[in-house]
Amino acid sequence: MNKNRIRVGVVYGGRSAEHGVSCETAAGIMGNLDPRRFDVVGFAITTEGTWVQTDVDLDRLAINAGQLPNITESWGTVVGIEEALSSVDVIFPFAEDVNIQGLLELTGVPYVGPDVFGSVAGADKEFTKTLLAADGFSVAEFVTLRAHEDTVQPEQLERLGLPLFVKPARGGSSIGVHRVTTTDELPAAIADARRYDRKVLVEAAVRGRELWCGLLEFLDGTVKASAVGEVNIDDGHGREDGFYDFAKKYFDGVSHLDAPANIDEVPHLVVPANIDDDVCAEVRRLAIKAFHATESRGLSRIDFFLTDNGVMVNEINPIPALTTVSMYPLGWAVSGVDHPTLLATMVETALARGTR
Template identity: 40%
Template structure:
């Protein structure tokens, strides 16, 4: 079933959100904000939802007032949408976070169908979603990082003692993370070795592949946003800092602090020396280029007692009221609606196929 019922002289845009990952609700929040910002006088806009079960439906992204601590969800009782109908559109804006959306899967589908879309391509999306592979690329680019250990599923099953020895060599505390999840889903800080196995098991609930990182001493969480200009050159925003309110129960910037209880704070611009800010902005662009990113990205850093390290790159950052990406560009002179329009225009102008 096609959403396009009559010809339009405006570019036709499908906004796709939801999806099967643990970040489904965050994707829905992002979609609500982006859809409200798109100029419907310029674009013929159609929301397309993917349910938690993977069904495509004709959504509206209108959930009304949400209860505190809850996230919206794509409804499964809506009219179906056949993905081949995306060929009726001039571009797709995939606002999907996490696996089965941000990881190159949907991008591959769009590439196969010769459909223009916002954001990174297949390779950059896949590499950036997989934290250990991202670190491999960053290492090759000469970007400083925190020591880490990757736990592959077969290793955890067949050679657990050797894996644990490698992790213990990192020293305490450590952070245990699903290798291919975002929004801090499943992340835990471990301060005693007796808590390591339960933390790994929790991370494996999100992803059978897990990464364990050293906990940086005295770290400050700093973020920088990147977008491409029409000529393809990436540019960096001002630098922001994320803090968690001291009176909160959160030991670090976890999922609840980000999206549910409002205890995280965005400090933009960050109160840091100009030299550190410029170094971060340079590294952000280098990271963007290292993974072959397109369109947009948010690059995260830690300023530690031992120096600056890069944490990760997010190829489809959130656009929720709590999200740093649009806040950073607002502080850099690009308002929210203009930022969204720039990304759409980049998608409309770029070539399909190999680029």
């Protein structure tokens, strides 16, 4: 280990449904941190919760024959959590589990991204919408089904209308998300969403264009917004009938480990979005406002709908995917911030946080 370099630990895997997805982001981080400045070590968490120290092996993190990676103890050396955390200067906590932020706060290890509250506020879709609505944002109508609630009541369904979306309240990558067009489809969609979270969100479908914007905190504490991008899912069946589901995100098109020769080659994503300058400015303004409203820090990606009535917030992603073909890095690439610079800024901000 070169003692002049910052030792960065990348935590990935874990017990959540996004176990394999987090491996893709880990590859995007480990493969793009400047080796002249950073000494990188991976901490892979198995689905049983065992921490395994790994080398940077990008091939092992790749999607292979349509299968996401699955971490086992054979990937490296089993380590204790205290041993792992004490061996690094800063952590990328990308195991898709907000409990890790609490662990890092208790141990005092600097880490990239939002703290406990910001992580939970963004990860729990019910709380995200409640907080943003209270701050004056426009959000879609929704109903929360808690553990003892199995269905939407008739008066609630009348308010939401059809079609609607059913999703785990605390999940990502569109895992367990269903577009429901008839009431007959609702029970199966709720049951599947509940496989991933005991709390389920049932949300009115919004007719509009899907936009996003990345937020990045800089060393002096300022927060800036990236170029605005758009999700284009008009795949021949009509935009209204589809959504940006798990298969489209991870199994459709270019590799998540390889930087595209041209952003236009990335399927379903258009960066920058073909929207008027005033709309772009409004999306970026609202993105920064939402970032602060949810007490976020470090980085975040805010997703929006552009409707006939204006801009509506959809979701906040406090720990967005950081593969080379993910929305967040693509938005910043168009803004003139390449992947290594993006990651270096995150590290610098995390290390400086305790001094401000």
